[in-house]
Amino acid sequence: MNRSKYFEYIEAKLHILAHRIQTKGKLNILNLHLHSENFYLHFFNLLYSLKLSNLNSSNQNVEAIDLIDHENKMIFQVSSTCTKQKIESTLSKDIFKKYKDYRFKFISISIDATDLRNKTFSNPHSISFDPKNDIYDLKSILNDILPKKAETQNKLYEFIKEELGEEIDIVKLDSNLATIINVLSLERWDDTIGDDKLNSFEIERKIQFNELNDARDIIEEFCIYYKKIDEKYTEFDLLGANKSNSVLNSIRKEYLTIKNKENKDKIFFTVIENVKNKVLKSGNLNSIPIDEIELCIDILVVDAFIRCKIFENPKEYKYVTTG
Structure with a gap:
């Protein structure tokens, strides 16, 4: 340790x-x-x-x-x-x-x-x-x-x-991470809720820029849920200032502690694993099947990747289109 x-x-x-x-x-x-x-x-x-x-x-x-x-x-x-x-x-x-x-x-x-x-x-x-x-x-x-x-x-x-x-x-402490997982676990996740404003070309640029090969599949699979996560964060912030920021910063903290220690793909999957451990140790986590918890965490970490919270951004990176 x-x-x-x-x-x-x-x-x-x-x-x-x-x-x-x-x-x-x-x-x-x-x-x-x-x-x-x-x-x-x-x-x-x-x-x-x-x-x-x-x-x-x-x-x-x-x-x-x-x-x-x-x-x-x-x-x-x-x-x-x-x-x-x-x-x-x-x-x-x-x-x-x-x-x-x-x-x-x-x-x-x-x-x-x-x-x-x-x-x-x-x-x-x-x-x-x-x-x-x-x-x-x-x-x-x-x-x-x-x-x-x-x-x-x-x-x-x-x-x-x-x-x-x-x-x-x-005795476990409550966490905003667990709260948002509780919320997301109630959602239906399928490929019909894609986001038209999400710039797939830019996301591909960021994947290549960070040399993410093994992680590419999971990013491409779950990036379509950006709009849904954005809506949930907006609702979450109605419960108190900086609720969504605390979740994103918690994910970012896990990334920063290991960003220079492993190859890029391993870093990505280690962030997912560390976030999962945080959630499982939270006192306010509902009784949710582990595979559903893992699905929600995968979606959250991919969303944090899209939002510039983890990994480096290529020049003039813009993950959503205007209009």
Whole structure:
């Protein structure tokens, strides 16, 4: 597994953990929260080279403080609640009198905390606390992981795989890719829905330009559905801004990660396979026969090829005619 795959795995697992915390019932949230404390204890020790321990393991339910690093003089609160009121309530606790020379840090385990970093907080005990640098959330943590060397990302990957790999795989994230596949699976696909405006000469130029020999058959077979896909994307965008763009960009991302690694035909079929894997891992995929899923993905990837999202375009490439 290369560095980018380590990061993608870490990113997916942290998103899933946050999703699980947000949707868990009240009866189970306490156990999940305690698990999150211990998870972030070891995770932050690896990521930031800290020496955190769980204060609650020796003193049950210590108010305001969950994790502590005596050597680096840091105290952390791990919380599924992420509000200004929550942090100010924490900072007001008398226990902070014991830690005057420590720095307070807050970890939001399920909610984006971007807005909180620009706020001013009441801090009656004047403990060191800089909201811009001392409030962590999923986005900020991932930004810290991304530039790390492969060795560090590998250690984080192995830790997360051991902690969350099996148990949390039952929770899947929704994807716009799966949503559009659900929509397309209800369509009838036959050669009577061709598009008169599609410029077959230009598509042939792009096939030749990219030296696609084995992929030619699948492109020629499914390019006729461009108009139908265009209609579905238009309907899809009524559900929210950039819905169709997110699908096309997801396909493009798969292409960009392998564009220089294989011969052109293999790249094309690998994109199809990788997109299929993404769709099958989505939590919102309907119960659809695998051959129908594969048909819809073939059509989507060919459409992305026509729309200039994958592979290089020949000079002055125009895939639809005017008029």
